[in-house]
Structure formats: structure tokens, C-alpha cells
Amino acid sequence: MTHVWSRERRCALLAEAERAELIELADACIADGAEVRVLVAPEVGCVTAQVREPVLAQRFLLGDVLACRAEVEVAGHRGWAMRLGDDRAAVLAAAVLDAEVQSGRPRTADVDRLCERVARRRERQESQEWAELAPTVVEFEELT
Amino acid sequence: MGYSGARGGLEAILAAEDLVRRKRDHAPAPWASTEQITARFRLAVDRVMGEAGLYDEPTAAAAFRQAEGDTLEASHLLRAQRSTLPRLAVSEAVDPGEMTVLRRIVPAFREPDGPQLLGRTSDYTGRLLERPEGPPEPPTEESARTEVTEVTEVPERTEEQRSPRRFLDLLRKLDLVSEGRTGDDPEPHDITRKPARPPADRSAVLAAMARAESGALVALWYRSVLGPDGDVHEITLGELRHGRLPLRVRHPHTGNPVTVGEFRVTEAEAIEDLDGADEDRTRFDIGYGLCFGHNERKAIAMANLDIANRRFGRSGPLEQLLLLTVDGLDSGGFLEHLKLPHYVTFRSMVERKQAMRAAAEAGEDLPARAAEPTGKDCR
Numbered sequence: 403m404t405h406v407w408s409r410e411r412r413c414a415l416l417a418e419a420e421r422a423e424l425i426e427l428a429d430a431c432i433a434d435g436a437e438v439r440v441l442v443a444p445e446v447g448c449v450t451a452q453v454r455e456p457v458l459a460q461r462f463l464l465g466d467v468l469a470c471r472a473e474v475e476v477a478g479h480r481g482w483a484m485r486l487g488d489d490r491a492a493v494l495a496a497a498v499l500d501a502e503v504q505s506g507r508p509r510t511a512d513v514d515r516l517c518e519r520v521a522r523r524r525e526r527q528e529s530q531e532w533a534e535l536a537p538t539v540v541e542f543e544e545l546t
Numbered sequence: 547m548g549y550s551g552a553r554g555g556l557e558a559i560l561a562a563e564d565l566v567r568r569k570r571d572h573a574p575a576p577w578a579s580t581e582q583i584t585a586r587f588r589l590a591v592d593r594v595m596g597e598a599g600l601y602d603e604p605t606a607a608a609a610f611r612q613a614e615g616d617t618l619e620a621s622h623l624l625r626a627q628r629s630t631l632p633r634l635a636v637s638e639a640v641d642p643g644e645m646t647v648l649r650r651i652v653p654a655f656r657e658p659d660g661p662q663l664l665g666r667t668s669d670y671t672g673r674l675l676e677r678p679e680g681p682p683e684p685p686t687e688e689s690a691r692t693e694v695t696e697v698t699e700v701p702e703r704t705e706e707q708r709s710p711r712r713f714l715d716l717l718r719k720l721d722l723v724s725e726g727r728t729g730d731d732p733e734p735h736d737i738t739r740k741p742a743r744p745p746a747d748r749s750a751v752l753a754a755m756a757r758a759e760s761g762a763l764v765a766l767w768y769r770s771v772l773g774p775d776g777d778v779h780e781i782t783l784g785e786l787r788h789g790r791l792p793l794r795v796r797h798p799h800t801g802n803p804v805t806v807g808e809f810r811v812t813e814a815e816a817i818e819d820l821d822g823a824d825e826d827r828t829r830f831d832i833g834y835g836l837c838f839g840h841n842e843r844k845a846i847a848m849a850n851l852d853i854a855n856r857r858f859g860r861s862g863p864l865e866q867l868l869l870l871t872v873d874g875l876d877s878g879g880f881l882e883h884l885k886l887p888h889y890v891t892f893r894s895m896v897e898r899k900q901a902m903r904a905a906a907e908a909g910e911d912l913p914a915r916a917a918e919p920t921g922k923d924c925r
Contacts, residue, residue: 410797410804417806447634448600449795451809452734454639455752456714457834457852458726461639461734462749464756465595465838467793467809468602471634482798484634486807487602528646532703535648538664544656 407517412503415517416496417485418524427516428495431502431509432476438498441480442473444490472497479505551890570614583607592810592839593617597874598624599738599757601809601838618759618878625875638794638803642813642836645709645789652713653783654817660710665788713785714815714832724820724829744865751855751868752848756837759874760844766867767847770854775862777854780819784832787813788840812841816849822857831856 407415416424432438448466455462470493471484481501485493499513584591584607594606598621606624613619649665652658664670717723735742735750742750755763770777790808797804816833820826833853835845851868859865871877902912 409800410802413797414805445632445634447632448628449634449793449806450636450736451601451791451793452637452639453791453836454641455834455836456642456712457815457832458728458748459731460748461731462752462756463636463734463736463738464753464811464836465599465601466628466631466633466738467637467807468600468605468631469634469793469806473798480799484795484804484806486793486809487604528703529700531648532707533700535663535665536700536703538666539661540664541662542656 405514405518405521407514409500409504412513412517413483413496413500415520416483416499416513419492419496419516419520421489421492421495423516423519424492424495424499427509427512428498430512431498431507434508436477436507437475439475440472440494441475442471444470444472444494446470446488446490449484474498474501476501477505477507552887566614570612578611580604580607580611583610589840590615590617592841593760593844594620594624596838596841596844597621597757597759598628599838600624600628618874621759622875622878635795638796640791640794642787642791642811643709643712645787645791645811645813646808647708647710647787647789648810649788650710650785652785654785655713655716658710658713658785659716660706663707712815717784717817717830717832722829724826724831726831742869744869745860746865746869748852748856751859751865752834752836752852754869754872755835755848755851758844758848758868758872759877760841762872762874762877763847763851764843766872767850770851770864775858775864777858777862777864778818778850779821780817781850782817782819783846783849784815784817785813786815786842786846788842789813810839812837812839812845814842814845814849816846816853818850818853818857825857 447469449469450466451464452461453464454460467486468488469484469486470488470490471482472490472494473480473482474494474497475481476498479501481497481499481504483493483496483500485496499509499516503510503513584603587607587610590610591603591606594610594617595601595603597617598606598609600606605627606620609620609623609627610617612623647663647665649667650661650663652662714723732747732749735747735753737750737753742754767778769775771781788810790810792805793807793809794803794805796802812835814835816835818831818833820829820831825831831853833849833851833856835848835850835852837844837848851864855864855868859868906912
């Protein structure tokens with residue numbers, strides 16, 4: 403049984419997915435001849451990182467993060483994606499997958515399975531990361 | 547060449563640039579791939595991203611390679627690249643308390659909430675130059691097995707271990723921090739669209755420091771400690787973190803926040819002892835530093851200079867120095883332009899000297915000269 407993701411969570415997982423797995427599935431989605439319209443061609447730009455600092459709770463702009471976005475329409479349903487970096491093909495594929503789910507087309511379950519794989523991969527990476535970090539937890543002794 | 551009263555030299559200029567490209571790109575050494583640069587020179591890449599104000603490791607690595615390791619030139623290339631890109635969105639304001647920490651130390655206190663996590667550092671060990679003959683041996687099967695065993699033995703990371711409560715919260719709980727939060731929420735100043743000049747919002751000063759040249763910020767911090775201004779008094783580092791923050795934008799269809807990725811930052815909090823006559827001497831105040839990537843010197847200097855600026859920025863030169871002198875592209879660009887031909891400029895200076903000498907030899911009185919005032923208007 404596949405997990406039911408919110409649209410935002412699915413977008414976040416597609417933003418983390420590997421390029422090859424996105425493109426392979428997007429190609430499969432539109433292989434049935436579904437009408438695809440590119441509403442916003444993949445565009446590389448910046449997302450300005452805004453931070454609320456904790457001392458005075460004031461916002462400031464830390465800097466820009468390179469990102470890429472695209473928007474498509476598949477079978478009359480709009481799909482949107484944004485990913486960090488400048489990979490236009492990957493973000494276009496992610497937008498196609500978002501539209502596939504929004505339209506309830508046949509590959510919806512495949513998209514959710516991909517999201518599950520990405521989520522599990524993320525968990526494994528974080529476990530590995532913590533396994534490397536945990537031995538560096540320290541409790542210095544205080545000289546009295 | 548489009549500068550000053552000089553022209554020509556095109557063939558020599560092209561030949562000089564070609565020499566750079568040939569010696570760099572065809573040096574008798576293996577090509578340094580982008581992956582190699584991000585993996586082996588991560589701190590240089592992080593520094594370039596921070597000083598350019600653009601976060602993207604592969605792009606920064608490409609700039610570092612093109613600049614032959616000159617971080618300021620690489621930052622210049624990266625910022626120029628950024629200027630060609632559209633702004634897709636301004637992120638939702640992220641709370642740095644959400645950071646997934648990769649390193650977190652609280653030098654001021656032994657037992658803060660959550661762990662003290664040294665992370666990837668050689669701060670506590672002696673460093674001597676190592677000059678290996680070649681690349682290190684890959685891990686043996688036995689050591690790899692040991693590592694796997696260790697992985698399975700580590701319990702799952704708790705939320706407190708992932709994002710520990712900050713030391714500032716503990717100080718607040720003990721009523722030891724002067725309360726400066728007013729509830730106001732002014733729009734942050736965008737220094738990439740509108741240059742900041744004193745007097746400026748704090749958001750402009752924080753943004754300027756976040757993309758300052760690291761050495762310039764550290765030098766200004768040190769001047770504030772030992773120099774004539776004395777703006778930094780107590781030098782206590784409350785907390786230092788390196789970790790990942792989520793980048794969220796509004797989903798254009800649902801209107802809800804969506805995480806589109808993560809970026810690494812270094813964060814510092816500096817504790818300042820309030821001792822002024824009009825200050826609350828029963829409490830501390832805190833300075834804040836945050837910059838892209840892993841750059842601890844920069845974040846610590848920024849945190850100390852933030853509180854120094856809030857206390858003394860306008861009674862002395864500090865705010866002006868922070869806004870106008872720590873940007874590496876500003877200062878480095880002005881310095882580097884001195885290498886361009888200044889024939890006309892200098893000839894006019896020589897002619898002025900000769901005219902004054904001729905006037906003096908003719909017995910004319912030289913015009914009185916008023917001394918320039920110290921400090922100049924900012925424009």
C-alpha cells in the first residue's frame with residue numbers, strides 16, 4: 403500500500419529525487435500520448451533566503467539560492483515543480499509527475515511509490531549521517 | 547578596454563587572457579572536476595558562496611576553478627552570474643531553530659539543552675602539515691564492516707539531538723537577557739536591489755555582513771577588540787552551529803509553504819555584558835551571526851559585530867564601516883582597478899605639480915589649502 407502524500411510533501415520529495423528517476427517516470431507518464439502543455443518553461447533563477455533571527459525576531463535576507471522551476475498541464479491538470487540547482491530537465495519531469503497525480507492518471511501510484519523511495523533514502527542518509535556524528539557528542543569536564 | 551584615457555593593446559590583452567586559459571586548463575596535471583572541488587575544497591566553496599551571496603555548490607566550484615583558487619575572484623564570477631538570473635521567489639522566513647545540526651557547541655556553558663556535538667572539526671587536536679606521497683589507501687573490508695556495525699548500534703536520532711533548543715532560550719528562561727523584541731515586523735532591506743547607507747535598518751547590516759569578505763569581517767572584529775574604537779568588550783561565544791535549513795516557498799496553486807530543498811549555514815550567538823550607564827546592567831544582550839556554508843570565523847565575527855553595532859554603531863564609525871567597507875567585491879574591485887592605465891590621471895597630477903612649482907619660482911603665493919575634514923558624507 404502506498405502512502406498518501408499531501409501535494410506539498412510530494413513536491414518536496416520530488417525536489418529531492420534523482421534526475422534519472424524523475425525523467426524515466428515522466429517519460430512513462432506521457433508515453434500514452436496525453437496532451438502536455440508547458441505553461442512555464444523550466445527557468446533557472448534565485449530564491450532569496452529570508453531568515454527570522456532569534457534575538458530580536460527580525461527578518462533579514464541572507465542571500466540567494468539557485469533554483470529552477472517549471473509548470474505544465476497534462477490532460478487539463480496543472481503540475482508545478484521547483485528544485486534547487488539548475489537542472490531544467492529534472493524540474494520539468496517533476497512538474498509532469500505533479501500533474502499526473504493531480505489528474506488522477508494511471509501512473510499516480512508510481513509517482514507515490516517514487517516519493518516513498520525518496521523518503522526512505524532520505525531516512526537512510528540521515529541515519530548514516532547521525533551514525534557518523536553521534537561519536538562526536540562531547541561532555542567536557544569542568545576544572546574546579 | 548573601456549577604462550580611462552587609454553586605448554589599444556587588444557592583441558596583447560587577448561594573448562594575456564589566452565595565457566591564463568592555456569596554463570590553467572591545460573596544466574600538466576589531472577583535471578579538477580566540479581565534484582572533486584566540492585568534496586576536497588568544501589570550505590573554499592562555502593566561502594565563495596557566502597561572499598557572493600549565491601548558494602549553489604557546483605556553480606561555486608566552477609567559479610573557484612576558473613579563478614584558479616582565488617576566492618575573491620570566484621565570488622566576483624558567482625555574483626556576476628547571479629545578477630543575470632531572475633528572482634523566482636522570496637522564501638518564507640525560516641526560523642534557524644529548525645536547523646538540523648551537523649555541529650553544535652556551547653562554549654559558555656557545559657550542560658545546555660541538547661548535546662554538544664563537535665561534528666567535523668580538528669579544533670581540539672594539534673595540526674601538523676601532512677605531505678602524503680599519494681592518495682590514502684581506501685578503507686579495508688574489515689574497517690568498513692566495523693563502520694557498518696557501528697551504524698546499526700547507534701540509536702535513532704531524537705528531535706533534541708537534531709535541533710537542540712538554543713542556549714539563548716535557556717538564558718531567557720533565567721531572565722538573563724535584555725528583551726529587545728518589540729513585536730514589530732518591518733520588511734527586510736534588500737541590499738542587492740538598494741544599496742544601504744547609514745543610518746540603515748539592522749536587516750541591511752545583517753545582510754551586508756552575511757555576504758562580507760570573511761577576512762574583512764574578522765579584521766573589523768579584531769579592530770573592534772584591540773583597536774581604537776573598542777566596540778567589542780566581553781568576547782563570550784554563546785553558541786555556534788553548522789547545519790541545514792529548509793528553503794520554503796509558497797506553492798502557487800495551494801498557497802501553502804512547500805520545501806524545495808535545504809541549504810547549509812553557520813550560526814553564532816555572542817554574549818555581551820551590558821555595562822553602559824543607560825543599559826540594563828543586570829542582564830546580557832546577544833549578537834547574532836549567520837552566513838551561507840561552513841564558515842565559523844565569519845559567523846562569530848558577525849555575531850560580535852551585530853551587538854557592537856546595535857550598541858555603538860551610530861556613536862562611532864562602526865555602522866558605516868560595516869555597510870561600506872566589508873564587501874569584498876567593493877573593496878577588491880576598487881583596489882584592482884588601480885592596475886588599469888591611469889596615464890591621464892597621473893599626467894594631470896604631474897602638470898599640477900609643475901604649475902605650482904612654476905608659480906612658486908615666479909614668486910606667486912600658493913593658494914591656501916583647507917584641510918579635508920575627517921570623515922566624509924556617505925553618498
